[in-house]
Amino acid sequence: MSPLYIARSNEIAARQLGDEMIVMSNRDSTLFSLDSVGLVIWQAADGRTPLEDIVKEKVCAEFEITPEEALKDAESFVRELAGHGIMRVSDKPLE
């Protein structure tokens, strides 16, 4: 399976509130609250690091979860965010 690259969109408003991240989509004003796991993925979404590496190096290092399970959840999470235009997802590195 080819690696998945993720990057935060510029079409958002976002702010960390305690240990959560609030993100609003400019496209449809949908508001999201990312929990601590989501926050780790969000902060690591630099467009260059494959999601699989983010999951292994960041998520599994901080939370008790298997890499397979974490990757499955992470993919579903980033695709949902991408659906609202707040995360960009690609099989090639992103600018």
Add this chain to the structure above:
Amino acid sequence: MPTLMEEMNQRAIALGVPLGVQLDVTYRCNERCVHCYLDHDDHGEMTAAEMCDVLRQLADAGTFFLTLSGGEVLMRMDFFDILECARSLLFCVKIKTNAFMIREKQADRMRELGVDSVQVSIYSHRAEVHDAITKLPGSLKRSVAGIRFLQSRGLKVIVANVLMRQNLADYAGVKALAQELGAQWTMDPTITPMMDGDRSILGLGIGGEELKQVFRNGDLVGNVEEFCAPPRPVDDGDLDGLPCSASHTFCYISPYGDVFPCVQFPLPTGNVRKQKFLEIWRHSEQMNDVRSIRGRDLPVCSTCSHLGSCTRCPGLAYMEGNMRGPSSLDCEKSFARTGIPSANMLAKKRQQEAKGNPEVAWTQLVHIQLS
């Protein structure tokens, strides 16, 4: 189940975060609205660089919702520099404007920068009424054109319709105009005293029988039965509750850097030209005084049957003389909604009776100072 917004607010209160801030970028304006509470002269506005520094401090403090307002924001030639800075810091930005100066270029820029919404004041669908309120000939035509430019770019536009004596008959026309433009419509019958405390403009507001009619109009308030229902019994939640978001999750910053608990709460708490924002937010004696107030600390209102449902504004109460006192304009609204006099009105009634004036009408009582 609480909504995500309610959860965010609760979290912000617990963490002491100013979740929402209004920054007025200027008090200058091309309109001279009859009911405006501002002094439009420039007494030394912050530069764009100073404002951007304040915005960075707000982002660090956790502010998410940012309203840029005025005056008229586009009176500043560098407004888009300030907006660009705000969006680079990922605020959710709402702009309040009269839209008079919004053409294709300005609308395009607002869209490119990802503005969340633009609120435009429209007083009437009839130019002769709207322009008489703004005192700027041609203003309705230009503002409507501005809204069309914004709408055509896919920006969310909210038409704000302040109701007063001059335009009371025109709300349905404004609502229809907003619908035709594809904009949302909101109505507010509140006229605010001038920032310097001058209350003369309050006479422009609707009161008494007119206010009662507004509150019994389903087109304006939705479910009339629910809106005008008698107040539910006051409980501990009301007595321990916060009066509003001012100083808890919200504050206001003037073009001169003065920080206040809210737009209509002119209690000076500090100035960002002299102190860091967070120092004012966390440690200002005045900010903490406002923050300490609970329902049970209000000597008159804590005894009032309306406490749990009243729209009491502590800023209006402050402008009336005591931020722990009643806000008579809100007493008037509670009375107009329910027909039940507030504790403040009953106290005034007793005072007037003691002075030998037993016949003073309830609607007149709200404008008499409680001594």
